[in-house]
Amino acid sequence: SYEVTQPLSVSVPLGQTATITCGGNNIGIKNVHWYQQKPGQAPVLVIYRDTNRPSGIPERFSGSNSGNTATLTINRAQAGDEADYYCHLWDSSTAVFGGGTKLTVL
Amino acid sequence: EVQLVETGGGLMQPGGSLRLSCAASGITVSDNYMSWVRQAPGKGLEWVSLIYSAGITNYADSVKGRFAISRDNSKNTVYLQINSLRAEDTAIYYCARGKFYGGPPPFDLWGQGTLVTVSS
Numbered sequence: 001s002y003e004v005t006q007p008l009s010v011s012v013p014l015g016q017t018a019t020i021t022c023g024g025n026n027i028g029i030k031n032v033h034w035y036q037q038k039p040g041q042a043p044v045l046v047i048y049r050d051t052n053r054p055s056g057i058p059e060r061f062s063g064s065n066s067g068n069t070a071t072l073t074i075n076r077a078q079a080g081d082e083a084d085y086y087c088h089l090w091d092s093s094t095a096v097f098g099g100g101t102k103l104t105v106l
Numbered sequence: 107e108v109q110l111v112e113t114g115g116g117l118m119q120p121g122g123s124l125r126l127s128c129a130a131s132g133i134t135v136s137d138n139y140m141s142w143v144r145q146a147p148g149k150g151l152e153w154v155s156l157i158y159s160a161g162i163t164n165y166a167d168s169v170k171g172r173f174a175i176s177r178d179n180s181k182n183t184v185y186l187q188i189n190s191l192r193a194e195d196t197a198i199y200y201c202a203r204g205k206f207y208g209g210p211p212p213f214d215l216w217g218q219g220t221l222v223t224v225s226s
Binding site: 001030031033035037042043044045048049052054084086088089090093094095096097098099100 | 152166205211
């Protein structure tokens with residue numbers, strides 16, 4: 001089965017750029033989606049199909065995917081961006097989630 | 107309002123069974139990919155099962171043979187039957203809709219989740 005790897009935690013100073021990675025074998029050929037989950041809440045889709053933002057998601061959120069790494073980038077990080085972030089893709093009709101990355105805004 | 111509402115969770119005995127429900131409003135479940143995703147306490151997201159619009163189903167290897175997903179189009183509701191409950195099934199169970207944007211779908215709509223606790 002396909003596996004993806006995320007760092008357990010990422011820290012970013014307030015107002016700076018946060019980068020969260022999702023690694024997998026040749027992940028660049030797959031469509032990767034990203035979710036934000038705050039404590040006690042359901043996940044929220046923030047990026048779909050590598051680079052697309054759903055309606056209502058700030059432009060500060062962007063994504064890329066190439067080679068063996070997909071990346072979620074959060075520009076001008078705010079305190080409200082503190083959350084767990086998960087990457088997600090489909091592999092042979094099976095959904096695969098990364099283990100999640102806890103983002104701390106310092 | 108477009109929403110998914112899960113019910114049916116609770117404290118269950120090991121070896122028991124339960125059925126979770128996901129009632130949809132504002133969307134038609136039979137027109138969509140519908141999935142169940144669970145999250146054990148303090149852990150990450152784990153995909154459990156899906157049902158396609160055509161009615162075809164699929165399961166994570168970890169639950170195959172014990173879980174069954176189904177839907178009732180007349181009630182616009184998706185179900186998850188869980189049998190032979192184990193302690194490791196303890197989790198919040200989310201219902202989610204897979205939205206097609208021209209490729210493998212993301213989950214763009216989530217319910218609030220229902221907590222299943224398996225303990226003697």
